[in-house]
Amino acid sequence: MYLLAAEGGESTHNPIIPIWQEIVVGGIAFILLCIVLMKFVFPRMEQTFQARVDAIEGGIKRAEAAQAEANQLLEQYRAQLAEARTDAAKIRDDARADAEGIRQDILAKAREESDRIIAAGKEQLAAERATIVRELRTEVGTIAVDLASKIVGESLADEARRKGTVDRFLSDLESAGAR
Amino acid sequence: MFGQANVLAAGQAAFPPSVEDFYLPSILPWGAHDSYWFTKITAMVWVAVGILIIFFLATYRKPQLVPTKKQWLAESIYGFVRNNIAVDMIGHAGVRFAPYFTTLFCFVLLTNFFAIVPLFQISPNSHIAFPAFLAVISYVLFNYVGIRHHGFVKYFKNSLIPPAPWYILPLLIPIEFFSTFLVRPFSLAVRLFANMFAGHMLLLVFTLGGFAMLSANAWLAPVSVLSWVMTIALTFLEFLVICLQAYVFTVLTASYVQGALADEH
Numbered sequence: 338m339y340l341l342a343a344e345g346g347e348s349t350h351n352p353i354i355p356i357w358q359e360i361v362v363g364g365i366a367f368i369l370l371c372i373v374l375m376k377f378v379f380p381r382m383e384q385t386f387q388a389r390v391d392a393i394e395g396g397i398k399r400a401e402a403a404q405a406e407a408n409q410l411l412e413q414y415r416a417q418l419a420e421a422r423t424d425a426a427k428i429r430d431d432a433r434a435d436a437e438g439i440r441q442d443i444l445a446k447a448r449e450e451s452d453r454i455i456a457a458g459k460e461q462l463a464a465e466r467a468t469i470v471r472e473l474r475t476e477v478g479t480i481a482v483d484l485a486s487k488i489v490g491e492s493l494a495d496e497a498r499r500k501g502t503v504d505r506f507l508s509d510l511e512s513a514g515a516r
Numbered sequence: 517m518f519g520q521a522n523v524l525a526a527g528q529a530a531f532p533p534s535v536e537d538f539y540l541p542s543i544l545p546w547g548a549h550d551s552y553w554f555t556k557i558t559a560m561v562w563v564a565v566g567i568l569i570i571f572f573l574a575t576y577r578k579p580q581l582v583p584t585k586k587q588w589l590a591e592s593i594y595g596f597v598r599n600n601i602a603v604d605m606i607g608h609a610g611v612r613f614a615p616y617f618t619t620l621f622c623f624v625l626l627t628n629f630f631a632i633v634p635l636f637q638i639s640p641n642s643h644i645a646f647p648a649f650l651a652v653i654s655y656v657l658f659n660y661v662g663i664r665h666h667g668f669v670k671y672f673k674n675s676l677i678p679p680a681p682w683y684i685l686p687l688l689i690p691i692e693f694f695s696t697f698l699v700r701p702f703s704l705a706v707r708l709f710a711n712m713f714a715g716h717m718l719l720l721v722f723t724l725g726g727f728a729m730l731s732a733n734a735w736l737a738p739v740s741v742l743s744w745v746m747t748i749a750l751t752f753l754e755f756l757v758i759c760l761q762a763y764v765f766t767v768l769t770a771s772y773v774q775g776a777l778a779d780e781h
Contacts, residue, residue, distance in 0.1 A: 350539045352644060352713060353706075358552035359645035366558075366565045367649065371619050378572040379615035382594050385579040392581055 478503045531728035533720040538642055538713070557640045564626045564640070568619075594618050597766065605770040606777065613773060616657070617766050620650065624708065625762035631715055632751050632758070639758075642712040644705060647765075651705035654769040659697075662776030671776070704768055711761045715754045722747040 482503065530537075541547045544554040552558070575590040583591060597618040602610035627646065631639035640646050662671040676692050677685065726743035729736040 350535055352535050352538065352642075352709075355645035355648050356552050356643065357645075359558060359643055360649050362553065362558045363561050363640070363646040364649050366561045367623060367646075367653075370565045370568055370623055371616065373569045374572055374619045374622075375615040378576050378590075379594060379618060381576055381579055382591060383611075385581070385591070386595075389581055 474507060478507070481506070531724050533717065533724055537720060538638070538716065540638075556638070557643055560630050560636060560638075561627065561640050561646065564623065564630070568622050568626060593622065597621050601763075601766055601770050605767065606774045609777065610770065610774075613770070617770060620654075620769065621762055621766040624650065624765050625759065628708075628712060628758040628762055631712060631719075632754050637719075638716050639712040641708050641761075642716050644709040647705040647708040648701075650708075650765070651701040654704060654772060655701040657769070658772035658776045661773055665777050674778075675776070700772060704765065708761050708765050711757055715750075715757055718750055719747055719754065722750060 482499065539549075540556050541549055542551040542553075542555050543559060545551055572590055575584075575586040579587060594614070598611065598614035601621075602614040602617050604610075606613065624641065627640045629639075630636040631642070659671075662675065665671070666674060675696050676689050678688055678692060680688055722743050726740035726747070729743065730740045
């Protein structure tokens with residue numbers, strides 16, 4: 338067939354022998370493609386990939402930081418809350434203790450006051466009783482003397498004897514009363 | 517292309533298709549058969565390069581942290597090659613090769629894809645010049661990387677002397693040399709070229725075969741239809757091959773680089 342074609346005036350081709358013009362053209366075209374793509378496109382793709390990785394990792398890091406901060410704040414708030422609760426409890430306890438103390442104080446004071454009033458009353462009573470007894474004693478002495486002098490008809494001039502007689506009499510009266 | 521269309525319209529399809537069907541007349545100068553500077557094939561290479569440059573520059577003019585749909589698409593392509601090929605094969609050090617691998621992958625994928633795009637319908641990679649050039653770059657790349665990483669002597673010692681008993685080495689060293697330094701670029705180029713060549717040939721056979729049968733005998737029309745249905749089915753197969761070969765070319769290049777960087781054999 339090649340022979341026939343050759344005789345027909347056509348150049349024959351062996352497909353396994355490269356045509357040098359095509360190597361030149363293909364080489365130039367491919368090298369041009371390589372230069373453009375490898376210089377202007379794929380390195381920028383790598384950069385974009387890297388930027389994307391950074392962005393994602395940065396995002397994750399930021400999120401983690403925010404999470405940690407939130408957790409820390411939560412802990413802080415919890416601690417503060419617990420503290421406030423203990424404070425409140427303490428304040429309540431204190432107040433209760435204070436109230437009890439105040440009540441005890443007031444009670445003690447009231448008791449003291451009542452004791453004092455009772456004591457004062459008793460004292461007054463005793464004083465009054467003593468006064469009355471003293472007055473009565475003088476009066477009873479006078480009346481008895483008057484009565485005696487009226488009965489006996491004689492005036493006992495001697496003051497000292499009279500006083501001694503009256504006192505003895507009263508003592509006798511008291512001891513008789515006590516018995 | 518236009519020649520074929522005229523032939524088809526005239527109902528005198530040349531069957532079976534030959535190697536010459538891969539070598540279309542030149543566009544500038546128009547119709548010349550021995551000028552290769554500006555043909556449909558080279559034009560497609562330029563179109564592929566133009567599409568890729570415009571797409572990537574346009575989508576990545578103003579990259580944003582939260583990507584737009586187009587930016588996401590461009591990043592997915594790069595991310596796929598970077599993570600599933602470069603990093604998977606080479607490890608963390610593979611990231612610095614990811615830009616080249618992605619360029620390679622995109623270029624091979626798109627030029628392969630022209631094989632099934634209406635009006636293009638042939639892949640530049642069915643001409644061995646383009647796969648060969650890419651294979652030479654891969655070859656130079658992995659050797660350069662290996663020599664720079666290990667130093668000249670240690671690199672060749674690493675790649676040529678496998679950990680084997682000394683008496684088997686005289687046999688192993690030539691085999692290693694042959695497979696690593698001679699066959700690799702060749703197999704890399706031929707694998708891609710042959711796949712795209714065969715794919716185009718298959719589609720040609722079934723398409724032209726349908727016309728051939730129709731013009732031979734009108735009663736064969738149902739068989740022609742069957743032939744064209746097969747063409748459609750094979751186009752899907754071709755799509756699979758297109759993606760697979762682009763992936764394989766990139767993965768093998770990555771694997772060679774990994775082998776050159778590896779400390780142990």
